[in-house]
Each structure stands twice: as structure tokens, then as C-alpha cells.
Amino acid sequence: MYFDLTDEQKMLKESVDGFLADTSTDAAIAAYAEAETPDNGKPWGAIVDMGLPAIVVPEEFGGMGMDLLTLSVVMESFGYYAYSAPLLQHSMVALAISLGGSDAQKQKWLPKLASGEIVATFAFAEAGVEGQWESSAWKLAGDKLTGSKTHVVAANQADLMLVGLAGGKLALVERDAAGLSLEALNVLDPTRRTFNVSFADTPCELLPGDVAGKVRDAALVCLAADANGAAQRALDLSVDYAKTRKQFDKLIGSFQGLKYQIVDVAIQQEPCRYLFWYAAHAFDAIPHDAERFAAFAKAHVTDIAVKVARMAVEAHGGIGFTWEYPLHYFLKRAMFDRTYLGLPAAHRERAAQLGGW
Amino acid sequence: MDLRLSEQYQAFRREVQSFLQANWQPTRDKAAIDAFRRKAVGAGYLYRSIPKAYGGSEQPADVLKAHIIREEFSKAKAPREVGGNGVGMLVPTLIDCGTEWQKERFVEKTLYGEYLWAQGYSEPGAGSDLASLKTRGELVGDKWIINGQKIWTSLGDKCHYMFMLVRTEPEAGKHAGISYLLLDMKQPGVTIRPIKQANGAAEFCEVFFDNAETPADWIVGTRGEGWNVSKSTLKHERNSVGSSSGTLSLYNQLVKLVKNVEIDGKPAMKNPLIRDRMMQIEGYVHAHVFSGFYQLTKDSRNESSGLIGAMNKLIHTIVAQDMAGVAAEIIGADGLLMPAEAGSFEAKSRPAGNEKWVNQIISSLALAMGGGTSNIQRNVIAERGFQLPKD
Numbered sequence: 012m013y014f015d016l017t018d019e020q021k022m023l024k025e026s027v028d029g030f031l032a033d034t035s036t037d038a039a040i041a042a043y044a045e046a047e048t049p050d051n052g053k054p055w056g057a058i059v060d061m062g063l064p065a066i067v068v069p070e071e072f073g074g075m076g077m078d079l080l081t082l083s084v085v086m087e088s089f090g091y092y093a094y095s096a097p098l099l100q101h102s103m104v105a106l107a108i109s110l111g112g113s114d115a116q117k118q119k120w121l122p123k124l125a126s127g128e129i130v131a132t133f134a135f136a137e138a139g140v141e142g143q144w145e146s147s148a149w150k151l152a153g154d155k156l157t158g159s160k161t162h163v164v165a166a167n168q169a170d171l172m173l174v175g176l177a178g179g180k181l182a183l184v185e186r187d188a189a190g191l192s193l194e195a196l197n198v199l200d201p202t203r204r205t206f207n208v209s210f211a212d213t214p215c216e217l218l219p220g221d222v223a224g225k226v227r228d229a230a231l232v233c234l235a236a237d238a239n240g241a242a243q244r245a246l247d248l249s250v251d252y253a254k255t256r257k258q259f260d261k262l263i264g265s266f267q268g269l270k271y272q273i274v275d276v277a278i279q280q281e282p283c284r285y286l287f288w289y290a291a292h293a294f295d296a297i298p299h300d301a302e303r304f305a306a307f308a309k310a311h312v313t314d315i316a317v318k319v320a321r322m323a324v325e326a327h328g329g330i331g332f333t334w335e336y337p338l339h340y341f342l343k344r345a346m347f348d349r350t351y352l353g354l355p356a357a358h359r360e361r362a363a364q365l366g367g368w
Numbered sequence: 369m370d371l372r373l374s375e376q377y378q379a380f381r382r383e384v385q386s387f388l389q390a391n392w393q394p395t396r397d398k399a400a401i402d403a404f405r406r407k408a409v410g411a412g413y414l415y416r417s418i419p420k421a422y423g424g425s426e427q428p429a430d431v432l433k434a435h436i437i438r439e440e441f442s443k444a445k446a447p448r449e450v451g452g453n454g455v456g457m458l459v460p461t462l463i464d465c466g467t468e469w470q471k472e473r474f475v476e477k478t479l480y481g482e483y484l485w486a487q488g489y490s491e492p493g494a495g496s497d498l499a500s501l502k503t504r505g506e507l508v509g510d511k512w513i514i515n516g517q518k519i520w521t522s523l524g525d526k527c528h529y530m531f532m533l534v535r536t537e538p539e540a541g542k543h544a545g546i547s548y549l550l551l552d553m554k555q556p557g558v559t560i561r562p563i564k565q566a567n568g569a570a571e572f573c574e575v576f577f578d579n580a581e582t583p584a585d586w587i588v589g590t591r592g593e594g595w596n597v598s599k600s601t602l603k604h605e606r607n608s609v610g611s612s613s614g615t616l617s618l619y620n621q622l623v624k625l626v627k628n629v630e631i632d633g634k635p636a637m638k639n640p641l642i643r644d645r646m647m648q649i650e651g652y653v654h655a656h657v658f659s660g661f662y663q664l665t666k667d668s669r670n671e672s673s674g675l676i677g678a679m680n681k682l683i684h685t686i687v688a689q690d691m692a693g694v695a696a697e698i699i700g701a702d703g704l705l706m707p708a709e710a711g712s713f714e715a716k717s718r719p720a721g722n723e724k725w726v727n728q729i730i731s732s733l734a735l736a737m738g739g740g741t742s743n744i745q746r747n748v749i750a751e752r753g754f755q756l757p758k759d
Contacts, residue, residue, distance in 0.1 A: 012377070012432055012668070013370045014661035080369055250754050265757040267743075270750035277749070278679045278686070285658035286651070292369045304654070311651030359647035368637050368646075 014285070020081050023061075027088045030057050035092035037337040043095055044201035044340065048167070059127035063098055067229075068105045072121035079229055080291035083236040087284075090240025090348070093340045095202045097132055097165035099233045103226050104131035104173040107181055111220020116183070120171065129170035133226075134160035134184075134208050135352075144353040146179035146223040154217070156184070156210035162351065166193050166206035174215060179223045182215035189213060200347035202340060228294055228305035230352060235287040235308035238316035238348035241341045242280050245316075245323035248338055249273055252327050272326060276319045283312040303365040310355035310362065316345035371661070377432055384440045387411055392446040401447050402480060413437050414449050415479055418463060423476030431668040453522065454478040454485035458531045461548070464600040465589045474529075474550070486553065488518040488532030488575065489598070495520075496744050498533070499542045499595065503577060505534035505549060507584060512536075512549055514557070514580040524573030525560045527553055537592045548594035550586040557581060567730045568706060611680040612653075612660035615687050618728075619653045622646075622691050625725065629698045636698050645694055652687045656680075675753045682745040685735040692732040695725040702726070 016024070034057065058064065066082045068074020082102055089098060105124040108116055123129045135144055138161045142148040151158045151174065160174065172184045184191065190211030198205055250273060253264030263269055290308035293300035320342035324331040331338050349355065373381065391407050393400075408414045409425045416434065418424020427433075441448050449455050459478055462471050477483045494501040503516025514534060521530070530551045537545040553560070557580030562570040589597040626646060629636045636642050659676050666673040696703060705723035736742040750756045 012373050012661070012665060014658070014665045016369070250756065253756055262757045264750075265759055267747070267759060270756055271743070271746050273754065273756075274682075274746045274749045277675070277754070278683050279652075281674075281676050281679055282652075282655035282659040282683070285662050286655040288369065289654070289658045289661075292371070295369075297371075307647075307651050307654060310647070311655060314648075356644055359644050359651075362647050362650070363643045366647075366650075368643055 014288070016080070016084060016288075020084055023081065024084045024088060026061060027063070027085050028091070030061065031088055031092035031094055035094045040093050040202065040337060040340050041335075048195075058096055058098065064101055064105075064127035065125035067102050067109070068121050068125040069109050072109070072117060072125060074105070074109075074121065074125040078291070078295040079232060080288060080295055082229075083232055083287060083291040086233045086236040087240040087243075087287075090237035090242075090344055091244045093202045093241065093244075093337075093344050095204075097130065097168065097203075099230065099237065100132040100164050100169075101130055102233070103133055103230050104171060106229055107133075107173050107218060107222055107226045108183075110225060111181065111218045111222035113219050116216070116218065120183070124171075130165065130168050131171040131173065132163060132165050132169040133173040133175070133230075134163040134166070135175040136160060136162045138207070142353075142357070144227075144351075144357075146175055146227070149175045149177050149179070151175070151210070152177040154215060156182075156213045156215050157190075159207055159209040161207050162196070162205045163208045164203050164205050166208050167195070167204070172208070173218075173226075174210075175223060176215075176217075179221065181218045181220075181223055181226070183218065184210070184213060184215045188215075200340075200343040202344060203347055203351075224302065225294075227352070228302055231305040231309035231358070232287055232290045232294060234348045234352060235283075235290065235312035238313040238345050239280070239283050239287060241344035241348065242283070242312075242316035242319040245320040245338060245341045245345070246273070246277055246280060248341075249323040249326040256328075269326060272322055276315070276322045279315045280319050283315055287312055303362055306358040306362040306365065309352070310358040313345065313349035314355045317342075317349050320345045373432065373436075377436060380433055381436045381440060384413065384437055387413070388440060388444040388446055392444055394445055405447060405450075405480065408446075408448075409479075413441070418459065418475065418479065422463070422471050423479045431664060435664060450479065450481040452484060453487040453531075454483060454529075457487060458485045461531070461588060461597060461600055465548075465597045467585075467588075469585075470550070470588065483529055484523070484527045486521045486524045486527035486530040486573075486575070488521060488530045488534075488551070490520045491517055492519050496741055499546065501533055501535060501546065503532070503534050504538070505536040505547060507536070510584045511581045512584060512586070514549070514551065514577045514582065516577050518575045518577075519563075519572075521560075521573045521575050522571055524553075524575050525562055529553060530575070531588070533594050533598060536594075540592055543595040544592050546594035547591050548588040548597040549582055550588065551580065551582045555580060565734075567727055567734075611684045612656040615653055615656050615684050618688060618691055619649065622649075622695060625695060625722065626698060629700075629722070631698060631700075642694065642698065649687065649690050649694065652683075652690070656683055656687065675749065678745070678749050678753050681739065682742055682749070685732075685742055685745075688728075688735055689732045692725075692729040696729050699723070699725050703729075 062075055063085060065074040066077045066085065070076035086099060101124065105121060108120050124131055137143050137150060138159065140148045140150060170186045174182050174184050176182055190213040192209045194207040196205045196207060253269055253273065254262060256263045287308045290304040293304045323338055324342060327338060330336050392404055395401065405414060412425045412427045415424035416427035418426065420426045438448065455478060459475055462475055474483060478485065489498055491501050491503060503514065503518065505512045505514050518532065530553055532549050532551060533546050534549050535545050536547040557578050559576040561574045563572045563574060564570045565572065626636045626642060631639050663673040663676060699722040702722035703726055705726060707724040707727050751758055
């Protein structure tokens with residue numbers, strides 16, 4: 012019985028945290044957020060050196076061949092530092108191809124995804140469609156696509172897009188494909204720029220495997236992890252502020268009212284880590300729990316993350332509501348995670364159905 | 369990450385299962401239960417942290433074995449350690465701080481339920497602020513003479529002895545003035561009065577001491593050391609998943625209720641509000657259970673599990689109250705009744721209808737009080753956990 016991260020996972024997380032502490036400073040987050048069209052470059056830089064784009068790519072294709080739990084703890088760090096590199100989307104495309112691609116597709120794409128020389132994202136939601144994130148709602152179809160997708164993260168950086176098609180199918184579209192155009196959206200979370208992507212007779216290549224559900228499950232776990240990181244950051248900022256800010260000749264952390272506000276969200280947030288760990292582990296090793304616990308993780312952890320972040324703003328008083336103080340980035344990070352890929356209530360309903368309710 | 373038990377522990381589980389199969393038949397016969405318990409101690413399954421000299425099985429600490437034993441005994445509905453304050457609090461304190469004669473006199477009979485102990489801590493004026501207690505103990509000749517009152521004494525009217533915190537050093541400071549005494553409850557100077565509770569049960573008592581007496585050497589630790597003595601705990605195996613297994617068990621019972629009830633002529637399970645609320649609760653239950661797995665893992669390696677340990681009780685309290693809230697929504701007019709057997713969630717004598725949930729709905733309030741109020745829990749988490757400054 013070992014319900015904990017392995018030493019390797021802990022070391023990876025430590026090195027990612029170290030990199031992000033230096034790289035994704037508050038000033039860096041703000042600069043990225045302010046930039047009109049922020050350029051991550053081939054964003055990866057040191058992330059490539061740490062092998063992060065390769066985490067879920069099988070070793071035979073140049074990847075690290077690691078499990079979702081490993082990816083999820085990296086995602087948690089990304090949330091803690093509000094880091095913009097679209098590793099979540101990129102990893103989901105790599106997962107889709109490794110689980111559902113043809114041999115030729117795997118050979119063509121996986122090594123480049125692992126090395127980070129190309130960046131990938133996915134396009135699932137369709138504007139104005141009921142249940143827009145769910146594969147059953149996708150309407151886009153054909154081997155030449157005409158239509159659009161919305162809320163596509165980092166579409167401007169992506170060399171490769173995984174597009175959700177009618178019938179729950181997945182297809183690959185290259186960035187320089189004919190008829191592809193992007194429109195930047197005015198986003199809530201400036202650390203995840205999103206786009207409308209329009210297709211006009213755009214060629215695509217179908218993945219033969221029926222893996223949209225699994226990709227969704229993995230994505231939900233990663234979102235939950237990201238949200239938990241953002242929540243932890245908001246909580247840590249609040250506790251630090253409570254220990255340093257003085258009013259009425261006392262540290263504000265000595266007031267029971269504030270203590271209880273902090274504790275009442277902390278007791279909800281602390282167990283969240285163990286829920287997303289289990290959901291990741293279920294994806295990796297307990298198939299009959301994978302789908303249901305991915306839904307639980309997303310719904311539960313992101314709901315609580317927003318509660319924590321909102322408490323954090325109040326705990327800071329006026330300064331917590333300023334743009335200049337970095338807290339709002341973590342609030343928006345949590346809000347994004349809560350809404351993207353479907354609201355908690357939608358996933359709770361899925362969990363109910365999957366539980367035989 | 370691996371939720372399976374290693375072969376060593378799987379073999380241990382099989383060993384426990386064989387033992388139970390061979391030695392336990394469900395029964396209420398006290399003699400048979402006692403005999404089984406002694407066999408279980410002989411096999412090393414119960415009282416593992418208590419030395420053999422005092423009736424325990426003196427096993428090396430092993431959190432996973434303890435967990436397996438709890439699970440298997442629970443499945444077989446076999447009796448485990450005797451419940452109550454004696455085994456839970458007094459015995460670890462005596463093992464840690466008691467004299468040899470005290471251990472020999474009291475421990476074994478407590479382990480087998482022959483001696484039942486009342487905890488004499490809280491007073492009408494000393495609840496959360498326990499250290500302000502006023503019950504006085506004066507050494508007169510070879511006896512302590514005790515005057516005062518204790519309250520919330522669980523099962524006080526059924527106990528033989530009491531372990532109590534008493535102010536014996538009135539000139540000393542608040543904490544330094546307290547001693548830990550043992551007392552025979554059956555004496556003229558002790559009057560016990562049951563207190564009826566809001567759920568109809570009378571599990572607590574007031575205890576009045578009017579020149580009650582106890583021998584001078586029925587003190588654990590030295591004079592004025594009582595506060596520290598009461599805080600001593602043996603390095604016994606912590607029950608890291610205890611809290612969450614209780615939460616899960618209550619949730620499973622609530623699910624049964626929801627599946628058997630209708631709202632407006634339709635199954636409650638299909639009611640969208642109930643579904644959503646239940647799945648919210650289920651999220652908390654799962655997170656709590658998995659945090660228990662983490663704590664079990666860390667405890668088995670003698671490593672700290674961080675903040676979560678201090679949060680368990682408060683989490684359970686809040687989730688149990690959420691569940692009470694759902695129950696209240698769906699039992700309808702059964703909510704106008706009380707169960708026939710006051711204070712019992714599981715009806716012992718007659719089958720209870722949904723009104724047995726009324727007991728849970730009311731009694732869930734008591735979770736926020738017993739063993740440290742929720743606000744005291746919050747203080748501890750804030751100050752010791754997050755290191756926030758004291759008031």
C-alpha cells in the first residue's frame with residue numbers, strides 16, 4: 012500500500028517547481044498577461060530540457076513513457092505558478108495519437124511531440140452547441156472540414172491540432188492547412204489565450220482509434236491538478252498575508268474571523284490533491300474507476316479551487332482586488348479550470364450516471 | 369502509487385481471516401466474547417501496543433497490519449478492543465506515565481472490560497477552556513479529598529472508576545496547578561446524575577464530589593503534572609482511516625435511503641437537485657477517504673502527513689452534517705417523528721423507518737462538540753497547522 016508519489020515523481024515535481032519559481036515569477040506572469048500577442052517562443056525552452064513534452068509519449072517514440080499521475084503533478088505545479096505553456100493540450104494530443112493513432116501517424120508525430128519541436132493543441136468545443144465540450148455534441152465532420160471550433164488554447168502557437176468530429180471521432184489538422192484561420196478571444200485567464208478556429212475546406216486526417224473519452228478523462232484530471240495548484244497558491248498567499256499584514260496593532264492572522272475563513276476553505280482544499288491523485292492512478296491502473304473519478308476530480312477540485320481563490324481575495328482586503336497584486340491571475344486560473352471542458356454540475360451528472368443513479 | 373498490499377500483507381490478511389473463521393461465531397454471550405478477545409490478543413491482533421505483562425499482545429508497530437485487522441474484524445463483525453475511555457485514554461496514559469503497581473492494578477482488567485472508566489475532565493465552567501477547571505483536591509493524611517463537579521461524563525452511571533483532572537496546587541499557575549487522579553466512583557461522596565440530551569438519549573452525566581476520597585498514591589505523575597500527563601499518548605498505531613471509513617459508511621447508508629425514497633411520486637435518485645447534492649457530497653467523501661490512504665501510507669513510514677491529520681475530525685463533522693441536510697430533505701413527514709429507540713441510529717429492538725434519520729440529523733450537531741468543538745479544531749489548524757499568530 013503506497014498512496015504517495017514515487018521518489019522519481021517527487022524529484023520531477025521539485026525540479027519543475029524550481030524552474031517555475033525562477034521563470035514564472037509574478038512579474039513574468041504579469042508581462043505575459045499584458046502582452047498583446049505573447050510569444051512563448053518555441054515556448055518550451057527549459058521545459059524541453061526537462062523532457063516535459065515527452066512525459067506521456069511512449070519510450071519507443073522518444074518519449075518518457077510515464078503515467079498520467081506523473082503528468083498531473085507537473086500540471087499542479089503549472090497551476091501554482093500560472094504557467095502559460097500549453098503542456099496540458101500538447102500532452103493530450105500526444106496521448107490521443109499514442110492510444111488511437113495509426114502506426115504511420117505515431118511514427119510521424121510522436122517523436123516531434125516528445126522533443127517539443129512541434130506544439131500541439133486540441134479543438135473540441137463548438138459555439139452554441141448544447142453540451143459543447145462533450146464528444147456526443149460535436150457536429151464538425153468530413154475529411155475536409157468546414158465550420159469552426161471555439162475556446163482553443165494556444166491555437167496561435169500550435170503546429171498541430173487535434174479536432175473533435177461528429178461521432179466522437181478525432182482528427183489531426185496541421186497549422187498551415189488550407190482554409191484555417193484564427194480569431195483571438197478576449198480571455199478571462201490571460202495565461203491561457205484562446206481562439207476561435209475556423210475551417211474552410213480544411214484537410215484533416217482521422218485517427219482510427221475511438222479514444223475521445225480517454226483523452227477527455229486524462230484532460231479532466233490534468234485540469235483538476237492545475238486548479239489545485241492555483242488554489243494552493245491562493246491559500247499560501249493568504250496565509251503569508253495574514254502573517255505579515257498588521258491592522259489595529261495586530262497581525263490580521265491573529266483574528267479568529269480570518270483564521271476561520273482560511274481554515275474553512277483549507278479543509279476542503281487539502282484533500283483535493285488525494286482525489287486527483289486517485290483519479291490519475293485510476294486512469295493509469297484501475298480502468299473501471301477511470302471515467303467516474305476523472306469526472307469527480309474535475310467537478311470537486313475545480314469548484315473548491317474557485318472557493319479558495321475567492322476567499323483569498325477577501326482575505327487580502329482591498330489589495331486583493333487590484334490588478335497589480337498577482338492573486339487575480341490565480342483566481343482566473345481556477346475559474347478557467349472550472350469552466351473549461353464543462354462545468355462541475357455537468358460532470359457531477361456524468362458521475363451520477365456512471366454510478367448507476 | 370500502488371494501492372495493493374504486498375504479498376507479505378496479503379498473507380497476513382489471509383492469516384487474520386483464517387483466525388476469524390476458526391474462532392469467531394457471532395454471539396452476544398459475554399463470556400464467549402471475552403474468550404474470543406483473549407484468543408485474539410494471544411494471536412497478536414488486539415492491544416498490540418500494550419505490553420504482555422499488562423494483558424496486551426505487545427506487537428511491533430505496524431500501521432498496515434492494524435488496518436487489515438480492523439477491516440477483517442469489521443467484516444466478520446468480530447469484537448475488537450473494548451471501546452470507551454478506559455482503553456482509549458486511561459490505558460495509554462498509564463502505560464506512559466503510571467507507576468508499576470498502577471499498571472498491574474488497572475490495565476488488564478480495563479482491557480477486558482471488567483473496569484469501565486469515566487473521564488472526569490470538563491466542568492460546567494470549564495469546557496473548551498479546560499485548564500480553568502476548579503474541582504479541588506486536597507491531600508489530607510493519606511487521602512485526597514475531592515470537592516467539585518464534572519460534566520459530560522460519558523456513561524458515568526455505568527463506570528467503576530474515573531480518571532480526573534483536579535486542581536491540587538491552588539497557588540500555582542493555571543496549568544501547573546492540575547493533577548491527574550484516579551477515583552473509585554462507588555462511594556458516598558460521589559453522586560451521579562444522567563443528563564438527557566436533545567436526541568432523547570442520556571449518555572452523559574453530571575458527577576458531584578462532596579468530600580469524595582481517593583488514596584494518596586492514586587495519582588498519575590507528580591503533583592501539578594496532570595495537564596502534561598493527560599496529553600501523553602503512547603506511540604500506538606494511529607487509526608488514520610478511522611474517520612473516513614465512518615464517513616464512507618454513513619454515505620453508503622444515505623445512498624440506500626435515497627434509493628428507497630420518492631419525492632413527488634418519483635424516485636429521489638432521479639431528482640436533479642438530490643443527484644447533484646449527493647454527487648457533491650460523494651466528492652467530499654472520496655477526497656476524505658483518499659486522504660486517509662495517504663495518512664496510512666505516511667504513518668506506516670513514520671513520516672508526517674502534513675496538515676491533513678489535524679483536519680480529519682472537522683472534515684467528518686461537516687460532511688456528516690451535509691448528509692444530515694440531504695436526509696432532512698427527503699424523509700418528508702417522517703421528519704416529524706423520533707425513532708423508537710432514542711439516541712440509536714441502528715434500531716436495536718424494532719425496525720425503524722426513515723425517522724431513524726431524525727436521530728442522525730439531530731445527533732450530527734454533537735459531532736461539532738465532543739472531543740473538541742469545531743471552533744477549537746479550527747484554532748488548532750490555524751495556529752499549529754498554518755502557524756497563524758494566536759489571538
